Amino acid sequence: xxxxxxxxxxxELLGKRTISNHDELQSELLKxxxxxxxxTLSRDLKTLRVSRVTDKLGKSRYVLQDPxxxxxxxxxxxxHLSGVISIEFSGQLGVINTIPGFANAVAYYxxxxxxxxxMGTIAGDDTVLLIARSGVSSNQLAGILSKxxxxxxxxxx
Amino acid sequence: xxxxxxxxxxxELLGKRTISNHDELQSELLKxxxxxxxxTLSRDLKTLRVSRVTDKLGKSRYVLQDPxxxxxxxxxxxxHLSGVISIEFSGQLGVINTIPGFANAVAYYxxxxxxxxxMGTIAGDDTVLLIARSGVSSNQLAGILSKxxxxxxxxxx
DNA sequence: AATTACAGTGCATAATTATACATAATTATT
DNA sequence: AATAATTATGTATAATTATGCACTGTAATT
Numbered sequence: 334x335x336x337x338x339x340x341x342x343x344x345e346l347l348g349k350r351t352i353s354n355h356d357e358l359q360s361e362l363l364k365x366x367x368x369x370x371x372x373t374l375s376r377d378l379k380t381l382r383v384s385r386v387t388d389k390l391g392k393s394r395y396v397l398q399d400p401x402x403x404x405x406x407x408x409x410x411x412x413h414l415s416g417v418i419s420i421e422f423s424g425q426l427g428v429i430n431t432i433p434g435f436a437n438a439v440a441y442y443x444x445x446x447x448x449x450x451x452m453g454t455i456a457g458d459d460t461v462l463l464i465a466r467s468g469v470s471s472n473q474l475a476g477i478l479s480k481x482x483x484x485x486x487x488x489x490x
Numbered sequence: 491x492x493x494x495x496x497x498x499x500x501x502e503l504l505g506k507r508t509i510s511n512h513d514e515l516q517s518e519l520l521k522x523x524x525x526x527x528x529x530t531l532s533r534d535l536k537t538l539r540v541s542r543v544t545d546k547l548g549k550s551r552y553v554l555q556d557p558x559x560x561x562x563x564x565x566x567x568x569x570h571l572s573g574v575i576s577i578e579f580s581g582q583l584g585v586i587n588t589i590p591g592f593a594n595a596v597a598y599y600x601x602x603x604x605x606x607x608x609m610g611t612i613a614g615d616d617t618v619l620l621i622a623r624s625g626v627s628s629n630q631l632a633g634i635l636s637k638x639x640x641x642x643x644x645x646x647x
Numbered sequence: 648a649a650t651t652a653c654a655g656t657g658c659a660t661a662a663t664t665a666t667a668c669a670t671a672a673t674t675a676t677t
Numbered sequence: 678a679a680t681a682a683t684t685a686t687g688t689a690t691a692a693t694t695a696t697g698c699a700c701t702g703t704a705a706t707t
Contacts (some may be wrong), residue, residue, distance in 0.1 A: 349623050354692085355617040369656085369657095371694075372658075373655080374695085378620065384543040387541065423622065426582070430610060439603060455612055457594075459601075512663075513663085523649085529665080530664095532666085533686085535664090
């Protein structure tokens with residue numbers, strides 16, 4: 334039932350899990366209570382313009398051809414923040430992905446702004462880890478950051 | 491005969507013509523005097539990391555994922571991954587301990603492989619932190635990594 | 648309300664792609 | 678050069694994906 338819902342669910346699953354064939358997708362959907370046949374999945378994937386790609390290890394997996402939703406670069410931010418590609422949350426943590434070399438600048442900026450809900454940040458080369466203070470949920474964290482970086486956060490949990 | 495030449499030719503053909511399946515590719519190659527079986531083409535396309543995409547009209551066609559590069563897949567784990575000492579999981583996090591100076595190389599490699607269950611990685615000098623996406627358990631993470639890095643994980647789990 | 652039109656689906660099966668296995672070709676080693 | 682080791686290929690077949698057809702349900706039309 335409700336094809337549109339299933340299509341959305343598929344898009345979400347493809348972004349978060351490694352799915353290599355219709356059967357795998359079928360069982361993931363079943364876990365969510367959605368029951369469909371392989372034939373319908375074939376049609377769904379065509380509708381969504383999903384393609385099967387081979388990663389560098391030779392393993393195949395499905396990806397959406399139109400990435401859009403979660404990754405994009407924003408141009409209105411200060412120069413040193415323009416390297417931000419995406420922000421995502423999970424539990425008490427947030428991960429900011431940047432173009433290579435920009436993570437430290439972003440982390441430094443966040444430290445300077447000094448947001449009470451954020452306990453600390455750790456920066457690698459292209460990734461910043463945000464650790465929320467205990468009691469702060471990822472939703473709250475997302476809400477707070479969306480004020481600080483209104484144009485960056487478009488999609489989170 | 492001369493695999494490399496054939497691979498180059500395939501890249502060229504994919505750029506010039508619309509090719510929708512192995513048989514089409516096979517006959518295009520035949521026109522150029524190159525005779526191969528479908529099985530070999532399947533392997534060639536995997537080597538070249540060609541994927542089949544669906545255009546807006548619903549027609550499928552092969553395209554190179556990395557236009558330009560003629561880099562082939564490296565199935566062996568690179569030397570710089572030999573610096574891994576241990577891998578451990580806890581909650582939604584994983585910690586890879588390496589010999590000093592190797593953490594970045596390992597993290598970079600994992601990023602390149604691009605595993606959907608992993609939200610991000612951060613590398614220090616001898617430690618890589620892995621953050622799983624929400625909903626992914628450390629067990630799942632371990633399972634996934636053991637597939638991707640069989641030669642590493644088997645020693646530690 | 649009854650009738651028609653059409654999108655969506657499952658089933659069965661066709662079409663396409665991937666792979667195990669055996670062998671040939673190539674490259675490295677002694 | 679001879680032999681061993683590695684890589685590439687074909688054959689046969691398995692695995693995966695796509696689709697024709699019949700049927701169902703919903704929406705549109707009268």
